[in-house]
Amino acid sequence: MRNLKLIIQREYLARVRNKTFIIMTFLSPLILVGMFALIAYLSMLNSSEQRIIGLYDETEMFASEFKDQEHVQYLDLSGKPLEEAKKMVNEQDYYGLIYIPENLNNNVEGVQFFGKESPGLGTIQAIEKTIADRLTREKLIERGIDVNQLNEARTEVRIEIQNFAGERTSKMSNYIKMFFGGAAGYLLMMFIIIYGNMVMRSVIEEKTNRIIEIIVSSVKPIQLMMGKVLGTSLAGITQFAIWVLLASVLAITSFYVLGIDIFTVQKSQLETVEQIAQPEIAQLVIDVINLPILSLVIFFLIYFIGGYFLYSAIYAAIGAAVDSETDTQQFMFPVILPLMLGIYVGFFSVIENPHGSISTIFSMIPLTSPIVMLMRIPFGVPWWELAISVGILIVTNFGVIWLAAKIYRVGILMYGKKASYKELFKWLKY
Amino acid sequence: MENLLVAENIYKQFGNFTALNNVSIAIPRGSIFGLLGPNGAGKTTLLRIINQITMPDKGQVYLDGTPLHPKDIAHIGYLPEERGLYKSMKVGEQALYLARLKGLSKTEAKERLEYWFEKLQIEGWWDKKIQELSKGMAQKIQFIITVLHRPKLLIFDEPFSGFDPVNAGLIKNEILQLKKEGATILFSTHRMESVEELCDYMALIHQSNKLLDGKVSEIKRAYKSNTYEVGLESENNTALLNELKEKFVIGNTNFKSINDDLKLTIQLNNGETPNQLLDYLIGKARINHFVEVIPSVNDIFIKTVTQNA
Numbered sequence: 001m002r003n004l005k006l007i008i009q010r011e012y013l014a015r016v017r018n019k020t021f022i023i024m025t026f027l028s029p030l031i032l033v034g035m036f037a038l039i040a041y042l043s044m045l046n047s048s049e050q051r052i053i054g055l056y057d058e059t060e061m062f063a064s065e066f067k068d069q070e071h072v073q074y075l076d077l078s079g080k081p082l083e084e085a086k087k088m089v090n091e092q093d094y095y096g097l098i099y100i101p102e103n104l105n106n107n108v109e110g111v112q113f114f115g116k117e118s119p120g121l122g123t124i125q126a127i128e129k130t131i132a133d134r135l136t137r138e139k140l141i142e143r144g145i146d147v148n149q150l151n152e153a154r155t156e157v158r159i160e161i162q163n164f165a166g167e168r169t170s171k172m173s174n175y176i177k178m179f180f181g182g183a184a185g186y187l188l189m190m191f192i193i194i195y196g197n198m199v200m201r202s203v204i205e206e207k208t209n210r211i212i213e214i215i216v217s218s219v220k221p222i223q224l225m226m227g228k229v230l231g232t233s234l235a236g237i238t239q240f241a242i243w244v245l246l247a248s249v250l251a252i253t254s255f256y257v258l259g260i261d262i263f264t265v266q267k268s269q270l271e272t273v274e275q276i277a278q279p280e281i282a283q284l285v286i287d288v289i290n291l292p293i294l295s296l297v298i299f300f301l302i303y304f305i306g307g308y309f310l311y312s313a314i315y316a317a318i319g320a321a322v323d324s325e326t327d328t329q330q331f332m333f334p335v336i337l338p339l340m341l342g343i344y345v346g347f348f349s350v351i352e353n354p355h356g357s358i359s360t361i362f363s364m365i366p367l368t369s370p371i372v373m374l375m376r377i378p379f380g381v382p383w384w385e386l387a388i389s390v391g392i393l394i395v396t397n398f399g400v401i402w403l404a405a406k407i408y409r410v411g412i413l414m415y416g417k418k419a420s421y422k423e424l425f426k427w428l429k430y
Numbered sequence: 431m432e433n434l435l436v437a438e439n440i441y442k443q444f445g446n447f448t449a450l451n452n453v454s455i456a457i458p459r460g461s462i463f464g465l466l467g468p469n470g471a472g473k474t475t476l477l478r479i480i481n482q483i484t485m486p487d488k489g490q491v492y493l494d495g496t497p498l499h500p501k502d503i504a505h506i507g508y509l510p511e512e513r514g515l516y517k518s519m520k521v522g523e524q525a526l527y528l529a530r531l532k533g534l535s536k537t538e539a540k541e542r543l544e545y546w547f548e549k550l551q552i553e554g555w556w557d558k559k560i561q562e563l564s565k566g567m568a569q570k571i572q573f574i575i576t577v578l579h580r581p582k583l584l585i586f587d588e589p590f591s592g593f594d595p596v597n598a599g600l601i602k603n604e605i606l607q608l609k610k611e612g613a614t615i616l617f618s619t620h621r622m623e624s625v626e627e628l629c630d631y632m633a634l635i636h637q638s639n640k641l642l643d644g645k646v647s648e649i650k651r652a653y654k655s656n657t658y659e660v661g662l663e664s665e666n667n668t669a670l671l672n673e674l675k676e677k678f679v680i681g682n683t684n685f686k687s688i689n690d691d692l693k694l695t696i697q698l699n700n701g702e703t704p705n706q707l708l709d710y711l712i713g714k715a716r717i718n719h720f721v722e723v724i725p726s727v728n729d730i731f732i733k734t735v736t737q738n739a
Contacts, residue, residue: 003531010527014519214575217481217508218531220500281709413483415512426445 001218004227011231015198016238025239029246053123054089054097056082062100065134072123086114095119098127108135116133177378178351180293184300185375189339192308192370195236196315196335199228200328203319203412212412221409229312233305240304244297268382292378299377299386306393307370311335313397313404320411321419342371354379364389366396401426434459434614435583436479440489442475449475450486451638457583462609464629464646465618466731473618474511477587481508481615485525492587493583504533507581511588513572515560518700519619522556525575532579539578546574549601566597572675573601584608586617590624602628622728632727634734641734653725653733656698658707659683661691661719670715677710689718719727 015021021132054077055066066074075094077085082099089097096115111131113119140147203225206212215224318331345368349358356375363373363381369389373381410427411419419427435457441531442450450472457463467473478484482498491498493505518526522543529539547553550570560568569592577584586605590598605628609615619625625632625646633643642649664670671692674680681695692715698707704722711717725733 006530007529014516029630175462205516210510211516213483213510213512214528214572215507215531216483217506217510218503218528221483310658413478429445 004223004230007219007224007227008234010233011202011228014202017233021235021239025242029243039251051095052092053095054085056085056097056102057100058102059100061138062131065130066098077327086174089114090116095123100131118389129410154178178375180348181294181350181375181378184377185295185371186343188300188304188307188374189371191236191240191304192311192339193336195232195308196312197405199232199312200315200319201325202228202232203316203408204325204328207320207412207415208324209302216412221412222405225313225316225405225408229309229316233308233314236308237301241302292380296374296377301376302390303370303374303393306366306390306397309397310393310400311339311365313401317404317407317411317424320408321424323416323418327418338367342368346372346375350379352377355381360385364392366393369393432458435616436492437476437480438490438492440476440479440486440491442472442484442486448638450635451712452489453635453638453640454489455633455640455643457614459614460609461614461630462605462615462617462628464625464632465616465635465665466620466622466625466632466727467618467635468620468735472638474587475634476635477508477510477585477616477618478627480585481506501533505578505582506585507532507576507579507583508585509572509576509587509589511591513569515568515571517561518559520556520569521558521560521563524560525571525578528575529578532621534579537676543574543739546578550574565592566594569593569597570600570720573604577604580613582614584613584615585614588619588621589617590619590621614709622726622731625727634731636738638736639738641738642730649730650724650727653730655725656700656702657681657695657723658698658704659685659693659695659719659721659723660717661685661687661689661693662711662715663689663691663718664715673714685719687719693719695723 050073051071052073052075053066054075055063057063057078057169058078060078063076068074072095077088077097080088086097088094093116093397096113096119097111099114101110101112113124113127137147177343206215219227314335318328318335321331322328342362345358345362349356349362350372353359357374361375362368363376363385369392373386373389377386406428407424433456435455437453437455438634440450440453442448453472453476455463455465455476465473465476475484479486480498482500482503493502519527525543526536526539532608534542544553547556551663552567552570555567555571560571563571576586584605589601589605593601602624605615605617610672617624617628629646631644632646632649634641662670671680671694674694674696678699679697681697683693685693687693696707699702704720706715708720
């Protein structure tokens with residue numbers, strides 16, 4: 001036990017004192033914020049572009065329908081022959097040309113769009129809607145239906161989503177749940193890969209340094225392996241804690257700037273919302289506050305530790321099986337695969353249906369459960385599902401660590417050989 | 431208890447390969463024991479078993495008469511053949527860490543390290559990183575770490591490989607010094623001259639089997655073939671040679687001599703003594719040189735290994 005503590009201490013200090021660790025801890029939040037800012041800036045730049053779209057309307061019905069907007073200007077070219085209009089659009093570098101043929105009522109399919117490149121989906125939908133609306137109106141009038149009456153009769157329904165505990169949610173809050181769940185799952189995957197790799201590199205380092213035999217003459221290989229895994233995980237938790245701290249400081253500062261008192265806005269208090277100048281932002285803030293942030297953080301730690309132990313034991317065994325980092329490729333694929341699967345299941349299945357059977361199954365399978373379950377948690381997961389998932393994870397951990405330790409024990413003393421899967425299997429029996 | 435370490439009927443298999451087949455050795459307290467064998471014979475596996483790095487499939491190791499226990503690592507110092515240190519860790523920190531893994535307290539380890547650093551005149555290295563040191567320098571540190579916790583049993587696997595002559599000499603002297611202070615030393619090597627020089631006892635392992643063991647002097651006695659190296663001066667060397675050839679098995683040899691000698695090895699027949707040979711030679715020639723041929727460890731090694739091949 002004393003030795004385990006010494007090893008953990010050494011491994012922890014070796015990770016935390018590393019320059020890359022220090023830089024990454026403080027730089028990556030900045031990079032993240034910077035990236036969001038850049039994306040926001042670029043998309044603003046993109047939409048501020050001026051577009052001119054030519055309109056060639058043989059029916060002469062739509063010229064008044066296509067109204068100029070902030071970024072889109074329509075130019076009526078209907079007078080000229082079609083070929084000339086196309087040539088002009090092309091030469092003038094306009095965005096495109098809408099062609100509406102005669103006899104539209106019988107020939108709805110005949111509408112065409114000419115452009116140098118295929119237009120954005122949004123643009124096409126807007127054009128289709130404009131034409132369809134006009135045609136619908138024509139038809140209604142034809143059949144003697146009063147358009148104003150119809151509009152009055154149209155009823156809008158907005159479903160208010162509420163769980164049994166009486167907490168109100170909105171569509172917006174579903175997006176926020178996805179965002180936070182997805183971010184937590186993704187972060188967990190990155191943590192597992194980054195810290196698992198650290199464990200692997202440190203095993204390889206000890207092998208190539210040839211210090212390993214000196215150490216295992218003092219401690220048991222499994223102690224060394226566990227010390228390494230634990231020490232490195234503490235470094236990971238340190239990094240996570242620093243990030244949570246930074247995020248909290250940032251959040252509290254921004255709440256303060258927006259004028260929201262987080263201590264009064266506990267459970268969606270609409271009165272407070274109304275007092276605020278920007279109600280949308282306030283609603284967003286309330287949705288965020290209503291997220292089970294605390295349980296998300298706690299389960300992030302639980303699943304980080306569980307998932308990280310599982311994977312880093314495998315990483316340690318891989319490190320022991322090879323002689324240099326370049327030899328690790330053949331073993332990396334089976335490790336990355338379940339992680340990627342977890343992410344994809346999370347992004348496709350959980351978002352579609354957070355409590356569907358696929359999401360539930362993958363949040364139980366130990367190799368994917370840390371990621372998938374984390375993505376599900378913001379949507380509310382029953383405690384017994386969490387208990388089963390964590391339970392399976394813990395049991396699997398024992399099994400995998402036991403197997404990994406066997407490979408590790410043999411591998412660290414094998415020099416100059418690149419092991420095959422067959423050999424790894426043999427090592428289990430040594 | 432006469433023997434500090436006894437390994438009894440050690441058997442170890444890796445898959446289908448038998449690394450050690452029923453090997454036993456006994457190391458008397460206070461002696462230097464040489465474990466000999468060609469590369470791949472199983473020496474390192476045996477050392478690893480003694481260090482509890484690998485577990486034997488069968489057999490038992492006793493230290494001081496009791497079966498080996500995990501806490502015995504505090505009584506054993508091991509310098510493996512494949513040795514190195516953390517490249518990016520400071521020398522002092524690293525030595526302290528490894529010493530504490532052996533069970534020393536922090537203050538104790540620090541005191542002893544300071545003593546050794548002073549002794550080997552490397553006080554200035556404490557805050558250096560291993561990557562700043564030369565290989566020979568790093569080897570000194572490794573040696574210090576091996577002996578720092580004053581183990582009863584010191585195990586060196588190929589201690590002189592990779593050492594330059596200056597450091598090899600230094601390590602040799604330290605080993606002898608440690609023996610004088612009461613330590614028992616086991617080292618494995620395939621360099622025979624170091625066995626000749628240092629070892630009281632030896633064991634020879636070849637292809638996973640122990641072929642030979644015992645006191646070095648006794649083994650040599652057992653292996654000598656009643657052969658003598660002589661330098662003879664006579665009026666007719668050719669006639670003398672022919673005469674001797676009829677009576678004995680004669681071999682060629684070479685040694686330094688200022689005389690114009692006939693240089694021969696003479697193997698006596700069973701039951702004959704050197705005195706009888708001298709009696710026989712005295713009347714025939716002037717005897718400038720007469721030495722018993724004692725087999726070197728190298729000769730014994732080669733002879734045993736080729737016999738069993």
